[in-house]
Amino acid sequence: MKKSIKQMLKGVAIFCSIVMLFTLISACNKKSDDTAKKEKETEAAEKEAVEEKESAEKKEVAEKSEASEDKKAVEESDKKEASGEPIIVGVCTAMTGSSPLDGERTKQGVELAVKEINAKGGVLGRPLELMIEDDQNLANVAVNATNKLMNSNIVAQLGPQKSGNTKAVMGIAKENGIPILVGSTNPGLADEGNEYLFRIRASDRLVGQTAAKFAIETLNAKKIGILFNNDDYGMGAKGAIESYLDTAGLEYVAEGHNTGDKDMTGQIMKLKDAGVDTIIIWTHAPECAVVARQLKELLPGIPVVSGPTYTNQDFLNLVDAADIEGAYSVADFSVEKDTPEMKAYVAACDEEYGIVPELFSTTYYQGIYILADAIERAGSTDHDAVRQALSETKDFNGVMSAVNCNAKGEMVHEVTVVVLENKVPVMKEIVKFDVDE
Amino acid sequence: MGLKMQKIKKIAPIIISLIIALVLPIFVKNNYYVTLLDQALVNIIAVIGLNFITGLTGQVNLGMAGIFAAGSYTSALLTTKLGVNCWLGLIASIIVGIIIGYVLGYPSLRIKGIYLTLTTIGFGEIMRLLLTNMVNITGGTQGVLGIPSLSLFGFELNTPRRMYFFLVAVVCLMAWIAIRIVKGRWGREFKAVLNDDTALASVGIDISKVKLNSFILCSVFTCVAGSFYAHLMGYIDPSDYTFDMSTRFLMMLMLGGIGSVPGSIIGGSIITILPEILRFLKEYYWLVFSVIILIIILVLPYGLVSIKDLPFVRKLFGLNKNSLGESNE
Amino acid sequence: MESFLQLLVSGIAFGCIYTLVAIEYSVIYQASGLVNFSHGQWITLGGFVFGGTMIRQFNMHYIPAMLLSLVVMGIFGALVAKGIFNPLRHLPNNLFVVLGTVMLGKIIIELCRIIWGASAFRIEGFLSDTVKIGGIVFPEVYIWIVIISVIFLVVQAILFQKTKLGKAMRCVASDQKAAALMGINVNRNIIITVAYSAIICAIIGILVAPIFNVDINMANSISLKGFAAGVVGGFGTIGGSIVGGLVIGIIENMYLMIGPAIYKDVVAFVALIIFLLMKPTGLLGKNQQKRS
Known part of the structure; x- marks a missing residue:
């Protein structure tokens, strides 16, 4: 009998521990929200305290913030401070895992955009608030992160970045009826017919075609070698390049490699033996650095056209200037673009983080602006209204490019060809495509 | 009376945990947590499988990702490309599991210890590289999209919540089978391999067959888990099935307690859920998680089920030594 | 022909790296019977200490930076041995060590990311020249890899054969219990x-x-190919590491002459499995693996 009581106690203990576990889950969830909110409140309060140091008397924080809002509304009618319930934007990006830098840059980009927008009065008079979740650059974690975001009262989600992860989560977006804005460039994504998916970078179909066209028309290539990453980033572009070259009737050789490969001697020697005269590279920064270095060693002087990677700061950190001198790159944008928005943005990036704007920060920075614009036009944070507004985006003047949404949810239709001079991408031409292409 | 009480005692924890499992979704409103629980259940199936080979026979298998991937891809490719019924896909992946069990188990007849571990690592890596590069068959890194959800007698298991109840049933079934096996003749043989295989051979038991059996059981369970995973996620791509995934399964096994089916269940749930709980730590969460697991390995090498063996815990619950063995098996 | 020689050059250079990797875990295996599954992360940590701290932060010259990094890593190794290897060594199943070291590896990577930041970087100008003989390109770093590997092997041979410390290490490697009885502090x-x-x-x-x-x-x-190299040559032995490393390095590059480059990594693992099935003792084939 005594034993059985003990046994029951044991059962109860197990039960309690499991219950505790789940209270912990919910508590943590709340806690993180709470702390975020609290931080935000204190931040706001501090800011106001600084602004109104002279006039404000020592009151309770809550009272003060209310009072100050009223006062401010009266005093400065032109400079409105965003107030009211925040509009939450979800961001799913790789903060840890195999490419944490992309996530860090993404975070910096979105945070800068939100800060600027909130300083100008927010959206619909309400401040934007970010909720950033890590996807470790893995599909299953991206699904978890997206599920978490979609169940947290967000108006829309930015990211994930990798095309494979986007594929994994776009169904969830559709189920929840929440729009997602992604920077994945695999051409196939837009053909899935998911009306909640919006792409805020140029599809690799456009970028790849531009690279091939540039190699043929400007560099007078007769036989092209393609070095591509064997993942959906490289494969998507490779398909576009190959179909363009087939139409143009040009010979080409394609050699693939895997993510994480550190030695490309074999691939480059194969291209050399095939006698190619121009090389198109489509891969990520670490592999691209290996290719650039070994091309310099094994095939010095051959003209190179690369995907956007060659302008990526992370890539530039990995190569010597001599390795890439005079190489061309088809980029999403150039920091040299002569618009006031770009100049202001470059200055802000430098001031805030001390970085030169790169792909991820800029893409998602612009993404926040596109979303803010859509919410403003929709006049509400209703998901379907926002989705509708996003799909009607037209001639929006983003920092990176003009934004026009077509029927497939493709929003960006221009790319920039640059040439690298002493590690600095110098703008050569901007190539624009028809919106419906 | 005494016998009855003992029976009740044995069943009580099972019933309690079942009730918790069934009641849980009522409290958890958020679909995110339900999906997480689904994943935990899928992982539990795989860990129960891993328990046969690593927990009982003591052969460290670090190729779990490869086996899991084989199960996922068999189901996914059959259902999406050939339009085969999901359940036939599941059966196909069980067959694939048996084949892999033979393939992986065969080397174990000649080699053991660290060599076997290296073989399984090699298998996992080859599997991943093939899945990545055989674009025509597997879709390469593009993955397989649009895997249909399971349906049970015309009842679509298309929401995480429905899938949850189904998976709870499956886990119960699998755990029951596993416990039967562990407590039966096979289980004793497996454990004998761990302790002393020469002694086993001297009493006339064919060690190679025992090892092969444990490998087959492991890969069948893992392939079933992989198959459910594919149907649960709806999309799979090879970048998930890395060496990291193999080590994660090993972590689950070890955290719960090696050799113990309840331990596998505990470990599977904790390792799946804990990182998500720790998300509030932002960029430090994976570090904190790793440190927690490392400390547990150092302090409690036999996992959380061995927590009741610690002196102060036993004092707390007034357990005597006799009541230890049963749940550990 | 040119391709062949070029691939041979890179095969030998990578072979030397695999050799060093194989030796690095073999010495631990010999001494304790444990396999360090976080060795890849240790290598990464070494690179970060050298490149991140010594060169970029303190702007040191290459040679003192290298020596200091070696010292720092040596201290790190001693701490890990005290904290992880010795406690886990006494447990009956090597599963514990596998997992313990795997978790250690994850912790190292997360720490690297937090300490040195997420962005990859290059040590500007460090061994980045090339030498060209005939049509064949010899990157400076490949030459140094071969030279340092050879020097290292000679030094290690002297260390193990001549010094008291080396003798004690070999003694523990061959029989821990006997070594303990002989008064060696295991x-x-x-x-x-x-x-x-x-x-x-x-x-x-x-x-x-x-x-x-x-x-x-x-x-x-x-790190994973280093395991393959060890198995191909003869697991846990120095000679086996040298042979296996070079064999893996060369065959995976030679394979490129006949097959598609994307399957290059498969070669090493297929070799691993073939050897485990056909000749688990490796190319050098001494039948001395009693411990397992």
């Missing part, structure tokens, strides 16, 4: 061995930094 010996292994990791990390760049994933592929 725990201390393991600490020294692991520290030594960590120093080799640092050497590898520094040598591969110009090729792989300093990045948290830099050693992922060489």
Whole structure:
């Protein structure tokens, strides 16, 4: 009998521990929200305290913030401070895992955009608030992160970045009826017919075609070698390049490699033996650095056209200037673009983080602006209204490019060809495509 | 009376945990947590499988990702490309599991210890590289999209919540089978391999067959888990099935307690859920998680089920030594 | 022909790296019977200590930076041995060590990311020249890899054969119990061995930094291929490591002459499995693996 009581106690203990576990889950969830909110409140309060140091008397924080809002509304009618319930934007990006830098840059980009927008009065008079979740650059974690975001009262989600992860989560977006804005460039994504998916970078179909066209028309290539990453980033572009070259009737050789490969001697020697005269590279920064270095060693002087990677700061950190001198790159944008928005943005990036704007920060920075614009036009944070507004985006003047949404949810239709001079991408031409292409 | 009480005692924890499992979704409103629980259940199936080979026979298998991937891809490719019924896909992946069990188990007849571990690592890596590069068959890194959800007698298991109840049933079934096996003749043989295989051979038991059996059981369970995973996620791509995934399964096994089916269940749930709980730590969460697991390995090498063996815990619950063995098996 | 020679050059250079990797875990295996599954991360850590702290932060000259990195990694190795290897060594199943070291590896990577930041970087100008003989290109770093590997092997041979410390290490490697009875402190010996292994990791990390760049994933592929190299040559032996490393390095590059490059990594693992099935003792084939 005594034993059985003990046994029951044991059962109860197990039960309690499991219950505790789940209270912990919910508590943590709340806690993180709470702390975020609290931080935000204190931040706001501090800011106001600084602004109104002279006039404000020592009151309770809550009272003060209310009072100050009223006062401010009266005093400065032109400079409105965003107030009211925040509009939450979800961001799913790789903060840890195999490419944490992309996530860090993404975070910096979105945070800068939100800060600027909130300083100008927010959206619909309400401040934007970010909720950033890590996807470790893995599909299953991206699904978890997206599920978490979609169940947290967000108006829309930015990211994930990798095309494979986007594929994994776009169904969830559709189920929840929440729009997602992604920077994945695999051409196939837009053909899935998911009306909640919006792409805020140029599809690799456009970028790849531009690279091939540039190699043929400007560099007078007769036989092209393609070095591509064997993942959906490289494969998507490779398909576009190959179909363009087939139409143009040009010979080409394609050699693939895997993510994480550190030695490309074999691939480059194969291209050399095939006698190619121009090389198109489509891969990520670490592999691209290996290719650039070994091309310099094994095939010095051959003209190179690369995907956007060659302008990526992370890539530039990995190569010597001599390795890439005079190489061309088809980029999403150039920091040299002569618009006031770009100049202001470059200055802000430098001031805030001390970085030169790169792909991820800029893409998602612009993404926040596109979303803010859509919410403003929709006049509400209703998901379907926002989705509708996003799909009607037209001639929006983003920092990176003009934004026009077509029927497939493709929003960006221009790319920039640059040439690298002493590690600095110098703008050569901007190539624009028809919106419906 | 005494016998009855003992029976009740044995069943009580099972019933309690079942009730918790069934009641849980009522409290958890958020679909995110339900999906997480689904994943935990899928992982539990795989860990129960891993328990046969690593927990009982003591052969460290670090190729779990490869086996899991084989199960996922068999189901996914059959259902999406050939339009085969999901359940036939599941059966196909069980067959694939048996084949892999033979393939992986065969080397174990000649080699053991660290060599076997290296073989399984090699298998996992080859599997991943093939899945990545055989674009025509597997879709390469593009993955397989649009895997249909399971349906049970015309009842679509298309929401995480429905899938949850189904998976709870499956886990119960699998755990029951596993416990039967562990407590039966096979289980004793497996454990004998761990302790002393020469002694086993001297009493006339064919060690190679025992090892092969444990490998087959492991890969069948893992392939079933992989198959459910594919149907649960709806999309799979090879970048998930890395060496990291193999080590994660090993972590689950070890955290719960090696050799113990309840331990596998505990470990599977904790390792799946804990990182998500720790998300509030932002960029430090994976570090904190790793440190927690490392400390547990150092302090409690036999996992959380061995927590009741610690002196102060036993004092707390007034357990005597006799009541230890049963749940550990 | 030119391709062939060029591939041979890179095969030999990578072969030397695999050799060093195989030696680095073999010494621990010999001393304690444990396999360090976080060795790839140790190599990464070595690269970060050298490139991140010594060169970029303190602006040191290459040579003192290298020596200091070796010292730092040696201390790190000793601490890990004390904290992880010695406690886990007494447990009956090698599963514990596998998992313990795997978790250690994850912790190292997360720490690297937090301490040195997420961005990969290059050590500007470090061993980045090339020498051209005929049509064949010899990158400076490949030459150094071969030279340092050879020097290292000679030094190690002297260390193991002549010094008292080396003799004690070999003694523990052949029989722990007997060594303990002979008055050798096995725990201390393991600490020294692991520290030594960590120093080799640092050497590898520094040598591969110009090729792989300093990045948290830099050693992922060489760590697993290092295992393959060990098995092909003869697991856990120095001679086996040398032979296996070179064989893996050369055959995976020779394969490129006949097959598609994307399957290059498969070659090493197929070789691993073939050898495990056909000749588990490896090419050198001494039948001395009693411990397992």
